[in-house]
Amino acid sequence: MELVSQIGGSVTEGLAYIGSLASLGGRAALDLFIGPFHGKPVRLRRAVSQAMDVGVRALPILSLITFFIGLILALQSAYELRRFGAVNYVAATVAISMTRELGPLITAIVVIGRSGSSFAAEIGTMRVTEEIDALETMAISPVDFLVAPKLVAMIVMLPCLTIWANAMGILGGSVFGVWQAGFTFVRYLQVSVDALILRDITTGLIKSLMFGATITAVGCLEGLSTGVGAEQVGRSTTAAVVKSIFLVIMEDLVFTALFFFVGAQ
Amino acid sequence: MRISIRRVDNATIFDISGDIDLANSPEVRKALLHEVRDNRRPRVVLNLSDVRYIDSSGVASLVESLKASRDIGSRFILVGLSGPAREVLQLSRLVKVFEIYDTEVEALTG
Amino acid sequence: MERDDPGLVSSEPMISVRDLHVKYGATEILHGVSFDVKRGETLVIMGGSGSGKSTLVRTLIGLEKPSSGHVLIKGKDVAAIREAELEEVRKKIGMSFQGGALFGSMTVGENVALPLREHTKLEDSTIEIMVRLKLEQVGLEGFEYYMPSQLSGGMRKRAAVARALAMDPELLFFDEPSAGLDPIIAAGIDQLILELKRAFHMTILVVTHELASAFLIADRIVLIDRGKIVAIGTTTEMQSSIQPRVRQFLDRVPESETAQESDYLRALTEERRFGRA
Numbered sequence: 001m002e003l004v005s006q007i008g009g010s011v012t013e014g015l016a017y018i019g020s021l022a023s024l025g026g027r028a029a030l031d032l033f034i035g036p037f038h039g040k041p042v043r044l045r046r047a048v049s050q051a052m053d054v055g056v057r058a059l060p061i062l063s064l065i066t067f068f069i070g071l072i073l074a075l076q077s078a079y080e081l082r083r084f085g086a087v088n089y090v091a092a093t094v095a096i097s098m099t100r101e102l103g104p105l106i107t108a109i110v111v112i113g114r115s116g117s118s119f120a121a122e123i124g125t126m127r128v129t130e131e132i133d134a135l136e137t138m139a140i141s142p143v144d145f146l147v148a149p150k151l152v153a154m155i156v157m158l159p160c161l162t163i164w165a166n167a168m169g170i171l172g173g174s175v176f177g178v179w180q181a182g183f184t185f186v187r188y189l190q191v192s193v194d195a196l197i198l199r200d201i202t203t204g205l206i207k208s209l210m211f212g213a214t215i216t217a218v219g220c221l222e223g224l225s226t227g228v229g230a231e232q233v234g235r236s237t238t239a240a241v242v243k244s245i246f247l248v249i250m251e252d253l254v255f256t257a258l259f260f261f262v263g264a265q
Numbered sequence: 266m267r268i269s270i271r272r273v274d275n276a277t278i279f280d281i282s283g284d285i286d287l288a289n290s291p292e293v294r295k296a297l298l299h300e301v302r303d304n305r306r307p308r309v310v311l312n313l314s315d316v317r318y319i320d321s322s323g324v325a326s327l328v329e330s331l332k333a334s335r336d337i338g339s340r341f342i343l344v345g346l347s348g349p350a351r352e353v354l355q356l357s358r359l360v361k362v363f364e365i366y367d368t369e370v371e372a373l374t375g
Numbered sequence: 376m377e378r379d380d381p382g383l384v385s386s387e388p389m390i391s392v393r394d395l396h397v398k399y400g401a402t403e404i405l406h407g408v409s410f411d412v413k414r415g416e417t418l419v420i421m422g423g424s425g426s427g428k429s430t431l432v433r434t435l436i437g438l439e440k441p442s443s444g445h446v447l448i449k450g451k452d453v454a455a456i457r458e459a460e461l462e463e464v465r466k467k468i469g470m471s472f473q474g475g476a477l478f479g480s481m482t483v484g485e486n487v488a489l490p491l492r493e494h495t496k497l498e499d500s501t502i503e504i505m506v507r508l509k510l511e512q513v514g515l516e517g518f519e520y521y522m523p524s525q526l527s528g529g530m531r532k533r534a535a536v537a538r539a540l541a542m543d544p545e546l547l548f549f550d551e552p553s554a555g556l557d558p559i560i561a562a563g564i565d566q567l568i569l570e571l572k573r574a575f576h577m578t579i580l581v582v583t584h585e586l587a588s589a590f591l592i593a594d595r596i597v598l599i600d601r602g603k604i605v606a607i608g609t610t611t612e613m614q615s616s617i618q619p620r621v622r623q624f625l626d627r628v629p630e631s632e633t634a635q636e637s638d639y640l641r642a643l644t645e646e647r648r649f650g651r652a
Contacts, residue, residue: 126478129474129476129479130472130473130474130476131476131477131478131479133433133438133472133476134470134472134476134478136437136438136465137436137437137438137465137468137470138465138466138489138490138493139461139462139463139465139466139490139493139494140489140490140493286543287494287495287497287542287543290497290501291496291497291498291501294498294501320543321505321508321509321543322491322495322497322501322505322543324505324508325497325501325502325504325505325508326501328504329500329501329504352574356512356574356575357508357511357512358511
């Protein structure tokens with residue numbers, strides 16, 4: 001009985017959490033799209049500097065990781081394809097796996113590690129040092145001022161990063177293709193591009209858009225709900241990372257299932 | 266707040282009445298800068314005897330106008346500072362920065 | 376925007392607190408607090424740590440919601456009005472937080488300019504002059520391009536005061552202005568508050584546990600202890616008070632050991648395990 005009530009409790013808690021995420025994301029989105037019509041310009045400068053942080057500065061590490069993921073993917077799939085004498089399918093396999101699944105997912109995870117955590121840490125520190133209170137007493141909405149620019153930056157940059165990650169993954173795969181499967185580099189790219197249909201890319205991008213919104217909402221919510229004391233900032237940061245990864249994977253599952261069944265018709 | 270403008274010989278006189286605050290100081294600023302920069306009047310006199318309250322955005326606007334008039338070598342003069350207005354300028358240590366006269370006659374002949 | 380003549384004594388109080396109760400979770404921090412702040416006066420809320428004085432000031436500015444009772448600022452109940460109205464009230468209040476609460480990612484100048492950029496349609500050139508005027512008023516002329524992290528504790532507080540003054544507020548709140556400062560720097564902040572009081576005829580509310588500072592800057596003092604008001608009065612009234620709790624606080628007598636032995640034994644042996652809810 002206790003177990004049932006505990007599970008019930010956790011489910012309710014989880015739903016409540018998703019509710020507050022949606023409410024925070026919704027308010028930020030409202031500020032973005034309705035605000036400008038009420039004489040509140042979107043804080044473009046802040047959004048741009050966030051975009052630099054979230055996007056441009058993530059490029060080196062993201063490139064490196066997705067390049068190797070592409071290479072690993074090629075090795076793994078070739079291991080199986082080799083038995084059917086179909087090693088030349090490696091290009092298509094890598095291209096499709098990257099764009100539909102691994103590109104968006106790996107990008108999201110790298111961005112969670114870099115930016116989701118830093119959103120929580122930044123806002124959490126501001127909570128501890130009373131800067132959030134100061135914003136409120138100056139009649140400046142923290143959601144409007146802090147969350148909205150991050151949301152813009154994230155939903156613009158994450159799809160861009162995903163496209164880049166896809167490209168780097170394919171590049172990584174090409175190393176194996178050229179080295180072991182008898183492709184020339186140009187031929188490998190050609191086969192990869194031919195294997196893809198627009199739908200593969202758009203489904204990945206739709207996912208990454210959702211991931212971006214989720215990462216921002218979780219990071220900011222954890223930051224805003226930071227308790228009193230410096231050690232709470234650390235707790236918020238950890239929570240932001242763990243919860244973001246979990247929610248991103250759940251969303252990935254839902255969307256992938258959705259695309260699968262819609263695509264089947 | 267109301268602004269009325271009189272032009273005599275080489276001078277322009279602004280009569281301002283009411284409070285100068287965040288809501289209307291941009292209007293004062295625009296009118297003053299227009300007279301100083303665009304019309305290049307050699308002497309701009311600001312009559313503040315009917316101004317009860319002037320906030321820091323108002324003071325900042327006066328400072329900007331003074332700077333603009335210095336830049337073109339004209340004069341920017343304050344007249345009839347009421348108690349509170351004078352106090353505000355004193356606090357910001359601006360009483361010595363501005364050219365201030367008690368009456369309009371002094372301002373136009375001085 | 377109509378302004379009341381500062382010389383005119385208005386009968387309506389600037390702030391009016393009526394039977395205020397505030398809870399954090401299940402614990403009640405303030406148990407029915409009532410007092411008024413008159414226009415143009417400097418009121419000091421004094422009390423030891425844990426007395427509820429910080430909660431009180433946070434509730435006044437709408438950061439905490441009362442569980443019952445009212446806070447009226449210029450006649451508006453801050454807990455009951457809509458968000459938009461609360462924002463209008465807050466624009467008339469400047470608040471200096473304990474640690475300054477300056478935004479670390481912005482320069483001192485940008486910090487002071489922020490409320491003006493957010494709430495007014497003033498030109499950047501006007502705002503720039505205003506920022507320099509404010510910094511000059513708090514004795515920080517020439518520091519607008521510094522980052523908050525480059526300033527000392529006392530300077531950071533001064534910068535925070537400059538930011539609180541940005542919108543020419545009618546009400547100025549200070550939360551522990553001298554906390555964490557050495558005595559000389561703290562005395563400087565007291566002087567600053569006195570200057571502002573003299574200069575701008577602002578209504579000032581200060582929360583502090585520093586006796587000397589409280590008696591220096593206050594017109595009236597509210598002594599608060601364990602969530603209740605112990606005494607309200609002018610500085611002279613306070614000094615001549617014979618109320619035991621007031622004397623205890625003013626003469627810095629440590630808490631007496633009034634706990635009964637039986638209570639003590641019960642507290643020690645209470646059936647509750649640590650770390651379990």
